[in-house]
Amino acid sequence: MRRSVTFISIMFSALLGAPLASHADGNPAKAETDSFAIARGGQYYDKWWAVIDADAPGQTHAAYPATGKKQGAATWRCKECHGWDYNGADGAYATGSHATGIKGIRVMAGVAPKVIAKIIRTKPHNYSKALLPDKALAKLALFVSKGQIDMARFIDSRTKKAKGDRGRGARFYQTVCANCHGFDGKKINFKTEKEPEFIGTIAQENPWEFLHKVRHGQPGQVMPALIALDVQDAVDITAYAQTLSVK
Ligand code: HEC
Ligand code: HEC
Structure with a gap:
């Protein structure tokens, strides 16, 4: 919609020979706030492929333990291994159908997003760029660093x-x-x-x-x-x- 309005205004300006109005004029800032990025980052922690409208992974994640009860795409959700309370095996997923024995991510709160992003790209995670594009990864890392809350509180x-x-x-x-x-x-x-x-x-x-x-x-x-x-x-x-x- 915005694109077609811009297109029309360019056409008009061209027709009238008038200089193009500055885009900054009257346009609200389009820069993403941290709140937006962190909100989205938390969605990537969940069913990330639904956010970017990608296909869900078909295979079970290699780091998902054989003792676990899930398989396929579900095992690629961050929350499946690290919990909705971010506490992994020390939290609500200590027992039950979601138990994996994997630790939580609480200690990563406050850690530089770059460091977190690297953890997600490399072993044992191996989320490739094809799966999780850089922009999505940056938001996810920002969530882990700045968006987590202490659920127990x-x-x-x-x-x-x-x-x-x-x-x-x-x-x-x-x-x-x-x-x-x-x-x-x-x-x-x-x-x-x-x-x-x-x-x-x-x-x-x-x-x-x-x-x-x-x-x-x-x-x-x-x-x-x-x-x-x-x-x-x-x-x-x-x-x-x-x-x-x-x-
Ligand atoms: C504009 C519509 C809209 C508003 C407003 C909205 N939701 Fe939702 N919500 C949805 C839709 C759509 C779904 C997905 C439903 C589905 O998957 O079947 C959903 C899903 C959810 C789920 C997850 C269900 C699941 O099984 O994963 C929860 C929890 C939830 N909403 C809570 C809330 C709460 C609390 C609020 C208010 C703060 C809220 N929603 C406001 C549309 C909305
Ligand atoms: C299939 C299970 C699994 C999934 C899914 C998973 N992780 Fe992990 N994650 C692990 C394991 C196992 C470790 C511990 C690695 C180690 O200690 O060497 C870990 C460690 C981490 C750590 C470091 C925690 C620390 O205390 O050192 C972070 C941060 C992390 N994961 C974030 C994520 C994010 C974000 C996602 C979603 C993109 C994700 N993980 C998905 C298994 C998983």
């Missing part, structure tokens, strides 16, 4: 309760999320009719995933990322969503 790991204010969360939920997910959280069913999965289901069963997605959005979907808000706002939304129906 915001979610009680024993009860899974979000340490937030439901009343405050309801304000955000009803004015932002409800537009797509419905006032009761049941407008979008993520699974099947028989075994439905709604906003409330994920908030209760996997609050770490929920909090990550509130901050970063859903890969390849129109869902917004609320990373520009305070973390506590996202935690409050999670606390409220934990009261929504799961059936």
Whole structure:
């Protein structure tokens, strides 16, 4: 759309013999903010191929342990080995169908993105440029360095309760999320009719995933990322969503 407007204005300027108006004039800055880059970076941590509209990898990742229960594309998601709580084997993925025994990425918070990018390009990760282009990698590395939060501060790991204010969360939920997910959280069913999965289901069963997605959005979907808000706002939304129906 913007391109065609520019094209038309060039045509007009050419016709009238007028000098082209400076693009800086009246145009908002187009430079990407760190918030945008980190929000996207968190989506690459998730199902990254959906963000760049690429094909999902077919093979199981070589670093995925033989004892693990997943295979194929799923094993290429950062979260599959390092967890939604970024704590790997020390977090929610210590046991269960996602257990791999692999460590988390918490200690990499604050480390230079370049160092992190190299870790992802090289062994044992080996994400090639063909899979994850440089621009995507830069955002992902920025997320690992600057976008991680200490989930334990915001979610009680024993009860899974979000340490937030439901009343405050309801304000955000009803004015932002409800537009797509419905006032009761049941407008979008993520699974099947028989075994439905709604906003409330994920908030209760996997609050770490929920909090990550509130901050970063859903890969390849129109869902917004609320990373520009305070973390506590996202935690409050999670606390409220934990009261929504799961059936
Ligand atoms: C199939 C499993 C697997 C996947 C998927 C995976 N990693 Fe890793 N990652 C590992 C293993 C194993 C290590 C530990 C390597 C070592 O210690 O030598 C590691 C280590 C790391 C480290 C260093 C942690 C530290 O404390 O030294 C970072 C950062 C990291 N991974 C980021 C990522 C990111 C970002 C992605 C997604 C692009 C990703 N990983 C996907 C298995 C995986
Ligand atoms: C513009 C529409 C839109 C808005 C606004 C929106 N979402 Fe979403 N959301 C989606 C879509 C579309 C999906 C993907 C659904 C699917 O995969 O079936 C999704 C997926 C999700 C998922 C992940 C489901 C899964 O199984 O992976 C969660 C959690 C979620 N949304 C929570 C929220 C919360 C909380 C808010 C408010 C902060 C919100 N969404 C706002 C459209 C939206």
